[in-house]
Amino acid sequence: MKEKVFEINQAIKKYSWVDIMVHEYKKERLVLGCSDNLTYGHSFQIIFEEVNFMQVKNEWRMGYTNKDICTLLEGEKSYNLNLTHGIVIGNYLFEFIDEDGLSHIIASASIHYEENDIYDRFQ
Secondary structure, eight states, X not given: OHHHHHHHHHHHTTSSEEEEEXXXXXXXXXXXXXXXXXXXXXXXXXXEESOOXXXXXXXXXXXXXXXXXXXXXXXXXXXXXXXXXXXXXXXXXXXXXXXXXXXXXXXXXXXXXXXXXXXXXXX
């Protein structure tokens, strides 16, 4: 799973900055739309399957991408979240820290990304 998170962080670094929005959440599948301008759509998707828990805003700014935007939580923070939120065994905890320092957390069985332009912001 660390390799997937590394790939996502590397792919997103080609953008100067990134804004993220919840594009879709349906039947335990969460799609985050990412772009340097979310006005008309997004150019990058981070997709989570078998989502068990999420604590995210509908839209947030990651700011400049000179640092990793997604981390795989481990250790004490992961353990405490597992206890307080009843995370399903086998799920991973992913964290995004936005430009304001707020934490956005998603627990899911898998993560992957797709690069494609989607112009559906106002549909």
